Amino acid sequence: MKENAMQHQPLYLQIKETLKKQILEGKYVPYQKMPSESELMASFGVSRITVRQALRDLHREGLIFTTQGKGTFASKPKAMQEVQHLEGFEEAMNSQGYETSAQLVSIREINPSKDVQDKLNIHSKEGAVEVIRVRYLNREPVSVDTSFFPMQIGRHLFARDLGRDIFPLLENELNIPLGRAEISLEARPADANIAKLLQMEPGAPIMWVQRLTHDVNNHPVDYEYLAFRGDSYKYHFHVERDRTRTPGKQGGL
Amino acid sequence: MKENAMQHQPLYLQIKETLKKQILEGKYVPYQKMPSESELMASFGVSRITVRQALRDLHREGLIFTTQGKGTFASKPKAMQEVQHLEGFEEAMNSQGYETSAQLVSIREINPSKDVQDKLNIHSKEGAVEVIRVRYLNREPVSVDTSFFPMQIGRHLFARDLGRDIFPLLENELNIPLGRAEISLEARPADANIAKLLQMEPGAPIMWVQRLTHDVNNHPVDYEYLAFRGDSYKYHFHVERDRTRTPGKQGGL
DNA sequence: GGTAATAACATGTCATAACAAGTTTGAAAA
DNA sequence: TTTTCAAACTTGTTATGACATGTTATTACC
Numbered sequence: 025m026k027e028n029a030m031q032h033q034p035l036y037l038q039i040k041e042t043l044k045k046q047i048l049e050g051k052y053v054p055y056q057k058m059p060s061e062s063e064l065m066a067s068f069g070v071s072r073i074t075v076r077q078a079l080r081d082l083h084r085e086g087l088i089f090t091t092q093g094k095g096t097f098a099s100k101p102k103a104m105q106e107v108q109h110l111e112g113f114e115e116a117m118n119s120q121g122y123e124t125s126a127q128l129v130s131i132r133e134i135n136p137s138k139d140v141q142d143k144l145n146i147h148s149k150e151g152a153v154e155v156i157r158v159r160y161l162n163r164e165p166v167s168v169d170t171s172f173f174p175m176q177i178g179r180h181l182f183a184r185d186l187g188r189d190i191f192p193l194l195e196n197e198l199n200i201p202l203g204r205a206e207i208s209l210e211a212r213p214a215d216a217n218i219a220k221l222l223q224m225e226p227g228a229p230i231m232w233v234q235r236l237t238h239d240v241n242n243h244p245v246d247y248e249y250l251a252f253r254g255d256s257y258k259y260h261f262h263v264e265r266d267r268t269r270t271p272g273k274q275g276g277l
Numbered sequence: 278m279k280e281n282a283m284q285h286q287p288l289y290l291q292i293k294e295t296l297k298k299q300i301l302e303g304k305y306v307p308y309q310k311m312p313s314e315s316e317l318m319a320s321f322g323v324s325r326i327t328v329r330q331a332l333r334d335l336h337r338e339g340l341i342f343t344t345q346g347k348g349t350f351a352s353k354p355k356a357m358q359e360v361q362h363l364e365g366f367e368e369a370m371n372s373q374g375y376e377t378s379a380q381l382v383s384i385r386e387i388n389p390s391k392d393v394q395d396k397l398n399i400h401s402k403e404g405a406v407e408v409i410r411v412r413y414l415n416r417e418p419v420s421v422d423t424s425f426f427p428m429q430i431g432r433h434l435f436a437r438d439l440g441r442d443i444f445p446l447l448e449n450e451l452n453i454p455l456g457r458a459e460i461s462l463e464a465r466p467a468d469a470n471i472a473k474l475l476q477m478e479p480g481a482p483i484m485w486v487q488r489l490t491h492d493v494n495n496h497p498v499d500y501e502y503l504a505f506r507g508d509s510y511k512y513h514f515h516v517e518r519d520r521t522r523t524p525g526k527q528g529g530l
Numbered sequence: 531g532g533t534a535a536t537a538a539c540a541t542g543t544c545a546t547a548a549c550a551a552g553t554t555t556g557a558a559a560a
Numbered sequence: 561t562t563t564t565c566a567a568a569c570t571t572g573t574t575a576t577g578a579c580a581t582g583t584t585a586t587t588a589c590c
Contacts, residue, residue: 254464346552
């Protein structure tokens with residue numbers, strides 16, 4: 025059941041992909057009205073429920089927005105990572121239709137810093153593996169990823185293809201199911217080294233991300249410093265108000 | 278399902294909230310099977326499409342996951358709850374023991390920009406209220422908050438104390454219970470105005486946050502630009518791996 | 531002219547129905 | 561006893577139809 029995946033995809037997925045491609049290609053520019061549901065029903069020859077399922081997925085990915093009574097509109101297709109779920113850069117970008125690649129800068133065994141030791145919960149006498157890569161989005165460099173792994177995981181990485189996302193590699197090839205991750209974000213000036221790799225001015229703003237990923241058994245497997253170009257990357261997520269406070273009656277003003 | 282004390286909410290939202298409450302209260306622990314769609318149809322007395330709409334929303338919020346042929350399972354671990362709370366700056370900081378204050382810079386009626394119009398879902402002929410404040414943490418300026426409100430909400434703010442968090446004010450004084458918020462984060466250079474207010478050099482990195490807050494009925498109530506000093510503020514949260522894959526075989530190394 | 535009612539059209543919600551596809555269970559066959 | 565396989569679950573996809581609700585353009589009235 026792996027080969028014939030392209031054969032008969034659900035209709036709503038085909039429609040979604042078609043519309044997504046058109047949006048990303050610029051057929052519908054931001055704030056431009058898209059065909060109504062009736063028109064899509066006619067042009068694709070499907071029922072309304074199928075059209076709406078496609079639109080719902082596009083809405084969830086942030087490519088369109090709708091207003092009751094007015095219509096459906098394209099929204100800006102920005103490089104934006106949804107962080108409701110733990111995803112690697114490539115996973116997140118590919119699902120939005122962007123082309124990604126990664127360039128391995130170095131992989132080596134190191135004596136981990138205090139910060140890395142603490143996060144990965146290893147002793148100073150133990151080594152760790154450091155992987156540095158530059159990530160590209162549509163051929164332009166967007167981030168420098170410095171990843172640290174405990175030895176028992178890291179030693180398997182030397183022989184692997186590190187030009188792709190590491191998360192699927194960990195899960196599928198090394199059989200380490202991932203669980204949660206702790207993430208810190210801050211804005212920082214780029215140092216000389218990072219500025220050079222990202223082809224920007226030293227001191228220009230970067231998004232500095234520290235991410236500590238655990239497996240499902242809550243053991244740390246991967247600690248990373250991610251330096252994103254500030255002008256080409258956005259984090260996006262949504263949160264909910266804690267409803268355990270005042271019962272609050274409904275109604276506004 | 279007809280005469281309800283509260284204002285009329287769609288059936289699928291009522292069902293979603295009921296199930297969500299049960300999950301958060303621990304009636305269904307993680308990986309525990311939930312009632313099948315047929316059972317939910319029977320117990321709530323609705324059609325399958327309505328049940329599935331509720332389940333879809335719960336899935337989107339990460340509270341459940343489904344496997345075809347097996348069933349629907351609760352997925353939300355308790356720990357994730359904390360980071361999904363929508364909190365104002367002051368609420369978040371005070372709970373960590375920091376001293377905060379805010380200084381009102383200006384409050385005025387404006388003709389909203391296209392971005393603000395769109396986010397707050399208002400027409401160009403309608404006005405909006407803009408509130409600009411500087412926030413202090415332990416006496417040092419850390420952020421410039423520019424908030425936009427629809428007129429029907431904003432007009433009540435002129436007579437209020439804006440030296441505190443606006444979220445409790447909205448909920449307790451204006452009786453607008455808050456729901457979810459959409460948040461975008463990026464690193465940016467400070468412009469001259471913000472640099473001056475935050476007592477930093479123009480061009481220095483700031484964390485640029487756009488936050489659109491909705492009430493429980495999903496109507497936008499507050500759209501904000503938050504500019505944090507890059508060197509004094511960090512966002513921290515944690516996320517879970519999307520485990521829509523088969524539960525059961527735990528891997529490991 | 532200006533305004534108010536209305537028609538036309540957009541998305542939002544909900545029902546009933548059917549079949550497809552993956553999983554589990556248990557009975558029949560080896 | 562073990563294997564096979566079909567029935568009986570589960571969720572996934574899709575169609576048709578109806579009415580609700582919000583927006584826009586037109587028409588009729590003052």
